[in-house]
Amino acid sequence: MKATATANANIALVKYWGKRSSDRILPQNGSISMTCDGMATKTTVEFSEQPEHTVMINDEEFKKDEKDIHGHIDRICRMAGIRKHAKVVSESNFPVAAGLASSASGFAALTVATCAAAGLKLSPRELSILTRQGSGSACRSIFGGFVEWHRGQRDDGSDSYAEEIKDKNHWPEFRMIATIVESKKKPVSSRGGMAQTVATCPYYKDWLATVDEDLKNMKEAIEERDFEKVGGIAEFNALKMHATMITTKPSIIYWIPATMEIIHAVRQMREEEIQAYFTMDAGPNVKVLCQERDVKEISMQLAELEGVANTILCKPGDGAKIVSEHLF
Ligand code: PMV
Numbered sequence: 591m592k593a594t595a596t597a598n599a600n601i602a603l604v605k606y607w608g609k610r611s612s613d614r615i616l617p618q619n620g621s622i623s624m625t626c627d628g629m630a631t632k633t634t635v636e637f638s639e640q641p642e643h644t645v646m647i648n649d650e651e652f653k654k655d656e657k658d659i660h661g662h663i664d665r666i667c668r669m670a671g672i673r674k675h676a677k678v679v680s681e682s683n684f685p686v687a688a689g690l691a692s693s694a695s696g697f698a699a700l701t702v703a704t705c706a707a708a709g710l711k712l713s714p715r716e717l718s719i720l721t722r723q724g725s726g727s728a729c730r731s732i733f734g735g736f737v738e739w740h741r742g743q744r745d746d747g748s749d750s751y752a753e754e755i756k757d758k759n760h761w762p763e764f765r766m767i768a769t770i771v772e773s774k775k776k777p778v779s780s781r782g783g784m785a786q787t788v789a790t791c792p793y794y795k796d797w798l799a800t801v802d803e804d805l806k807n808m809k810e811a812i813e814e815r816d817f818e819k820v821g822g823i824a825e826f827n828a829l830k831m832h833a834t835m836i837t838t839k840p841s842i843i844y845w846i847p848a849t850m851e852i853i854h855a856v857r858q859m860r861e862e863e864i865q866a867y868f869t870m871d872a873g874p875n876v877k878v879l880c881q882e883r884d885v886k887e888i889s890m891q892l893a894e895l896e897g898v899a900n901t902i903l904c905k906p907g908d909g910a911k912i913v914s915e916h917l918f
Contacts, residue, residue: 591674592636593706594917597698597910599629599690600730601766601869601877603824604804605831606739607797608788615726616750618788619801620741622808623730626766627758627907631682631695634917635663635703637674645678647696657693657781662724663704669720670708678704679917684902690768690875697721697728698910706912714909718752727780734758734909736812738805758906761815763882769892770900771848773874780872783835783842790839797834801827821867821879828869835872844873848897852876855895864888 600623608618643660645652652659663676678700682692701721705712712720714732722729722739730737735757742750778786787794804827811819835842852868856878859866866888867879880888885903892898 591638591707591709592634592916593703594632594634594913594915595699595702595706595910596630596632596913597695597702597731598625598627598734598907599631599684599692599695600625600727600737601768601904602727602730602871603820603869604801604808604827605871606727607831607834608784608794609726611745611747612785614747615722616747617726617739617741619798620805621727621730621739622755622805622812623727623737623739624764624766625731625734625737625758625907625909626904628902628904629682629684629690629695629768630907631680631692631699632913632917633678633680633696633699633703635700635707636677636918637672637707638677640675640677643676643678645680647680648682657697657725659700659724662697662700665723666701666704666708666710666720670705670710672708676704676707677918681917685770690770690902693725694728694731697725698731700724701728702732702910702912715751715753717910719747719750722747722750722752732910735760735906738809754909755809755812758908761812761906764817764906765880765882765885766904767878767880767885767889767892768902768904769852769876769878769898770902771846771852771874771876771897772899773846773848777844777873778842783872786842787834787838791834791837793837794834797830800830817865817881821865824869824879825867832870844870846874846897848895849874849876851895851897852878852892855891859888859891
């Protein structure tokens with residue numbers, strides 16, 4: 591009744607933005623990501639007779655927020671027919687509060703460890719469907735390398751799952767440098783932000799109308815290991831998503847001056863024939879896509895920017911897995 595799992599964060603190259611069902615966390619559009627080696631969460635779960643679930647994340651007791659960890663554990667207990675309660679201890683090797691994709695690695699590791707501790711044997715596809723119901727983009731972290739999350743059509747969500755496009759060995763030179771910028775203000779959550787976008791953005795349907803083409807081209811570009819094509823699609827896709835965020839009511843502007851500083855620096859690098867592209871999620875941090883051969887030069891240039899507090903270097907990583915060493 592005790593198990594430990596690790597999972598990596600993932601970064602979307604074609605973004606998920608907007609739900610068609612908030613109960614089951616069903617997306618309005620499909621998405622594609624890279625699972626990031628270097629941004630991992632490890633989670634141990636043990637079921638016992640204790641009176642309620644307890645959750646410790648990075649040495650702090652988890653306080654309930656809109657991402658319902660307790661509800662997710664209950665969901666798994668119901669599936670397994672278990673009446674016991676879980677002790678959960680979780681640790682990430684990257685700053686959780688920095689606005690990186692901590693809920694993706696967190697929910698993927700939690701789901702895999704909880705299912706194993708509950709004796710529930712699920713296929714990777716079933717695990718991704720279950721993880722999706724805890725936190726949407728987390729369903730992609732079940733798999734390694736390059737991953738597609740299918741939108742699906744059904745109301746019950748049984749066809750909205752993630753799937754590996756190519757494993758991590760397909761493109762070992764691919765890199766993502768996550769910059770962490772100084773930011774005092776807590777951004778609007780992805781959950782709140784996307785709900786507001788679907789409800790009020792006059793261009794939301796135009797965003798949706800372009801995503802299938804991005805998915806198709808991105809899959810081809812990954813298949814062909816065409817870096818400029820991947821970077822170009824990813825950058826423009828992120829800008830389109832942010833255009834919908836900015837044009838909601840009230841407007842959601844995740845960018846701060848440091849965000850713009852990095853965007854312009856990346857564009858300048860391309861002027862100098864350095865292949866670098868940017869992408870951004872629901873926060874001010876910028877992720878720079880590049881290849882191994884340019885990492886040194888790009889990291890040096892990023893370090894010189896005033897607003898960059900820190901960077902994390904990632905390459906394509908593994909999917910979620912069970913490990914033998916427990917956290918308690
Ligand atoms: O799954 P959530 O609620 O963390 O939303 C993720 C939204 C984006 O990071 C902006 C895009 C994505 O596909 O990861």
